[in-house]
Amino acid sequence: MITAWLRGHLLFTFAVLVPTVCSVLYFSLIASDVYVSESHFIVSSSENAMPSGGIAEMLMGASLSHGQSDSSQVHDYILSRDALKELSERLKIEQIFAHREANFFDRFPGLTGGRSFEELFLYYTKHVSVEPDPMSSISVLSVRAFTPEDARRINAELLDMSERLVNTLNERSRRDLIQFADNEVKIASDKAKDAAVALLSYRSNQTVYEPNKEAAIQLEGVSKLHQQLITTEAEIAEIRKLSPDNPQIAGLEGSADLLRKTINAETGKVTSSSGSFSARAPTFERLQLDVEFADKQLGMALAELESARAEAQKKQIYLERLTQPSVQDKAMEPRRIRSIITAFIVSLLFWGIATILVATVREHGE
Amino acid sequence: MAEASTTSLADSFAIQWRVIRALFLRELITRFGRDNLGVLWLVGEPMLFTLGVTTLWSLAGLAHKGSGIPIVAFAVTGYSSVLMWRNSASQCTHAIEGNRPLLFHRSVQAIDVCLARIALEVTGATGSFIFLSSFFTYLGWMQPPDNIALVIEGWLMLAWFGASLALLIGAACVFSDLVHRLWQPVSYILFPMSGAAFMVDWMPKKMQGLVLYLPMVHGVELLRHGYFGTVVKTHYDLGYMAGFCLVLTLCAVYLVRVAGHRIEF
Numbered sequence: 192m193i194t195a196w197l198r199g200h201l202l203f204t205f206a207v208l209v210p211t212v213c214s215v216l217y218f219s220l221i222a223s224d225v226y227v228s229e230s231h232f233i234v235s236s237s238e239n240a241m242p243s244g245g246i247a248e249m250l251m252g253a254s255l256s257h258g259q260s261d262s263s264q265v266h267d268y269i270l271s272r273d274a275l276k277e278l279s280e281r282l283k284i285e286q287i288f289a290h291r292e293a294n295f296f297d298r299f300p301g302l303t304g305g306r307s308f309e310e311l312f313l314y315y316t317k318h319v320s321v322e323p324d325p326m327s328s329i330s331v332l333s334v335r336a337f338t339p340e341d342a343r344r345i346n347a348e349l350l351d352m353s354e355r356l357v358n359t360l361n362e363r364s365r366r367d368l369i370q371f372a373d374n375e376v377k378i379a380s381d382k383a384k385d386a387a388v389a390l391l392s393y394r395s396n397q398t399v400y401e402p403n404k405e406a407a408i409q410l411e412g413v414s415k416l417h418q419q420l421i422t423t424e425a426e427i428a429e430i431r432k433l434s435p436d437n438p439q440i441a442g443l444e445g446s447a448d449l450l451r452k453t454i455n456a457e458t459g460k461v462t463s464s465s466g467s468f469s470a471r472a473p474t475f476e477r478l479q480l481d482v483e484f485a486d487k488q489l490g491m492a493l494a495e496l497e498s499a500r501a502e503a504q505k506k507q508i509y510l511e512r513l514t515q516p517s518v519q520d521k522a523m524e525p526r527r528i529r530s531i532i533t534a535f536i537v538s539l540l541f542w543g544i545a546t547i548l549v550a551t552v553r554e555h556g557e
Numbered sequence: 558m559a560e561a562s563t564t565s566l567a568d569s570f571a572i573q574w575r576v577i578r579a580l581f582l583r584e585l586i587t588r589f590g591r592d593n594l595g596v597l598w599l600v601g602e603p604m605l606f607t608l609g610v611t612t613l614w615s616l617a618g619l620a621h622k623g624s625g626i627p628i629v630a631f632a633v634t635g636y637s638s639v640l641m642w643r644n645s646a647s648q649c650t651h652a653i654e655g656n657r658p659l660l661f662h663r664s665v666q667a668i669d670v671c672l673a674r675i676a677l678e679v680t681g682a683t684g685s686f687i688f689l690s691s692f693f694t695y696l697g698w699m700q701p702p703d704n705i706a707l708v709i710e711g712w713l714m715l716a717w718f719g720a721s722l723a724l725l726i727g728a729a730c731v732f733s734d735l736v737h738r739l740w741q742p743v744s745y746i747l748f749p750m751s752g753a754a755f756m757v758d759w760m761p762k763k764m765q766g767l768v769l770y771l772p773m774v775h776g777v778e779l780l781r782h783g784y785f786g787t788v789v790k791t792h793y794d795l796g797y798m799a800g801f802c803l804v805l806t807l808c809a810v811y812l813v814r815v816a817g818h819r820i821e822f
Contacts, residue, residue, distance in 0.1 A: 540803045547810040555572040555664045556564030 202549065206542035207535070214534035223293040224522030228342035229333045230350060231513040234262035234357070236506060261508045262330055264360065265353050266321040269332065272308070274352060275315050282348055288314055290337035297337075319349070329513060339518045346516035357510045365503040372496040379492040383485035390478040402472045406461045413457045420450040572664050580665075580673035588677075599677065600684035603640045607689055610636045614754075626756075626785060630690075630699040634784050635753035637686040638777045641712075642719035642751075643744050645678040649727030650737045653816055660820055667817030668810070671727045675720045683712070700785075707783025714795070715776040717802050724809035731816040752777035757792040765792060772801040 197204045268274055278284050288299035288311070299314055300306055318335040332349060336342035394400055427443045564572070589598040611632035649671050653660070656670045693699040702708045729736040748754075752774035757765050768774055769792060778793035 537800070537803065540807050543807045544803070544810055547807075547814055549566065551666055551668055551810070551814060552566060552569045552573050554569075554666055555576065556569030 202545055203542055206545055207538045210538040211531070211535045214531050218525065218527040218530055221294045221296070222525050222527065223290075223297050223337055225297070225335050225337065225524040226339040226342045226519045226522050227333050227335050227524060228339065228346040228516045228518065229331060229514070230346050230516040231329055231331055232265075232350065232353070233329050233511050233513055234265050234508060235328070235511065236261055236508040262323060262328060265356065265510065266323060266330065268356050269321050269349055269353060270316055270319065272312055274349065275308075275312055277352055278315075278345065278348060279311070282344060284315070284345065285311060287336055287341045287345065288318070290341070293337045319345070332516075334516075335524070339520065343516045343518045350510075350512060350516065354510050357508055361507050364506055368499050368503045368506070369496065372492070372499040375492040376489070376496050379485065379489040383482070383489045386478070386481040386485040390475075390482050393475065393478055397471055397475075399471060399475070402475050406472075409457060409461050413454055413461075416450055416454045416457065420447060420454065423447045423450060573666070573669060576664055576666075576669045577673050577676070580659075580669055581676055584673055584677050599681045600688060603637070603644070603681050603685040604689060606640060607633060607636045607685055626789060627699065629693055630784065633686070633689050633693065633699065634781055635777060637682055637689070638712075638715050638773065638780055639748055639751055639753045640682040640685070641679065641715045642722055642773055643748065644682065645675045645719040645723035646726045646740065647744065648674045648678055649723040650730045650740055652727045653731050653813075653820060657820055660817065667728070667731075667820060668724070668813045671724050671813060672720075674727075675723050678723075679716050679719065683716075686712070702784045703786030703788075704783045708780055709783075711776050711778075711780030711783055714779060714798055714802070715773065718772055718776060718798070718805070721802055721805040721809045724813050725805060728809065728812035728816040731820060747771070747773075750774075756781065756789060758790045769794070769797075772798045772805075 197208075275284070285299060285306070290298065299311070303310065320333050322331045322333070323329075324331070332346060334342045334346040334349070336345060399405060423443055424447055427440060427447065430437050430440055430443070585596050585599065589596050594601055611629055614632045615628050652670045652674050653667045656665075659665045659670065660667060690699060690702075694701050726736060726740055730740075750768060750771060752768070752771070757768060757774060757778055760768060775793040775795065775798040778791040779795065779798075781789060782791040782793070
């Protein structure tokens with residue numbers, strides 16, 4: 192009787208009963224439990240996390256794009272072939288996906304049977320997803336596997352790998368930023384050292400410390416001698432006036448002569464062309480200027496390095512785990528009842544359309 | 558099933574096929590005639606529409622946003638998809654009423670008239686899309702599609718949506734003239750929201766959720782995903798669109814049948 196009814200309602204049988212029975216069979220007997228492990232993380236840079244208030248805060252809030260691009264770097268990496276390669280080196284992901292208890296359709300080599308890396312990648316992208324939440328910039332990483340522990344392990348490993356990626360990125364951007372400034376500092380400090388050494392060696396070679404000051408001291412000495420000479424000459428003149436034959440005169444004139452000679456010699460030391468202070472002054476001045484200039488350059492380069500460091504610090508991005516990879520104690524997927532109901536409704540819709548269309552087609556032949 | 562039928566289902570279908578084909582040719586001639594370009598206007602008309610819109614959008618500099626999509630390709634993929642559902646539906650508003658005398662023939666059904674018009678519009682839009690995209694690709698203004706299979710999939714989904722919408726509108730027009738009056742403004746409002754002039758990804762998250770209730774947005778996004786590949790980020794859910802179209806189709810075929818009977822008797 193049932194077969195008679197089924198034959199009478201061929202369309203209903205094929206459009207509704209068969210698909211629904213198939214889906215009931217599949218979801219109750221065949222479909223394997225799938226466990227989902229979820230973790231939440233946030234990729235932020237210290238630039239965004241700057242403490243500020245009022246308008247500045249509003250503006251910072253508006254420029255969330257920076258943090259977004261940082262997190263999309265991480266998302267892109269997680270769903271990349273590189274990540275899968277690294278993952279399969281660490282976890283033997285192929286075996287995890289080819290779990291024995293999983294049914295033929297859901298297991299890794301699956302229906303196509305291919306075990307190539309590309310097929311593994313395709314399978315991987317269907318079982319790992321990263322969903323960004325642009326409002327809160329929190330990312331949700333979910334991994335599907337056939338045991339809860341496998342899902343958790345893959346998830347945890349992916350998080351570790353992402354952290355490493357973030358560190359590498361930071362390291363690279365820090366290096367790029369600082370390298371140039373560092374080089375400048377090196378060059379400037381070399382120059383400063385060279386200039387200082389040149390000045391020192393000049394001082395020791397020429398046995399002079401600071402020609403200008405020394406010349407001043409020298410000239411001061413000369414002027415004292417001049418004064419003495421003038422006093423002596425005045426004394427001589429006075430004595431001559433009083434008693435021209437005074438025997439003291441010869442002695443005084445002798446000392447006046449000596450003074451004159453000394454004055455000439457001492458003035459020569461300051462101004463004569465060879466080896467005098469004034470001859471040495473230009474070289475010394477230049478060397479001293481070199482030292483000053485090199486010092487200033489070094490100071491500037493150091494300041495720049497400092498600001499580059501600060502900049503690098505600001506550009507630093509962090510991956511912060513908000514929740515650790517979860518472990519499900521009950522498989523929430525596949526949603527068996529829901530899927531069966533969906534299949535039933537869809538096949539009912541099909542049946543409805545088909546019934547009406549068939550009736551319409553038949554009217555053509557009446 | 559229908560006891561009165563004297564011919565088999567296959568024969569009936571053959572008859573219907575011939576009817577639709579004849580109606581298609583009849584529509585073609587009555588609409589475009591044999592003057593100047595004649596039936597070439599079938600493709601020419603939507604092409605001119607698309608060209609005009611493309612020029613306008615290029616001048617207005619829409620689709621800048623640094624999305625990396627050339628504006629010509631953006632306009633061609635967007636506007637062609639609009640033509641699919643809007644023209645089909647607009648042409649169907651008068652299909653049943655206008656062909657009332659034909660419906661008294663035993664073998665001409667209301668659905669045949671609508672299907673013939675839909676086929677005409679879909680053919681025209683498809684021809685225009687293929688012609689324009691190959692022409693612009695030849696000129697170097699457009700890249701060839703990244704994944705043709707996805708483009709075809711998106712196109713077929715849009716055609717399905719267009720057809721079921723057109724059937725529904727066409728049938729509803731029989732019951733009330735109001736539908737015809739309302740359809741024009743509604744289609745104008747739907748056009749800017751249909752995803753032809755924007756990518757869902759450009760929208761703020763809240764708007765995205767709202768816009769993705771419209772089934773044609775999914776079709777356009779799928780089409781663009783196929784055309785531009787991963788250059789653009791697309792959001793679509795084929796399951797949603799298929800479910801929507803399925804329900805729409807059921808309502809449409811039911812309503813057309815009722816409408817047909819109402820006209821005949």
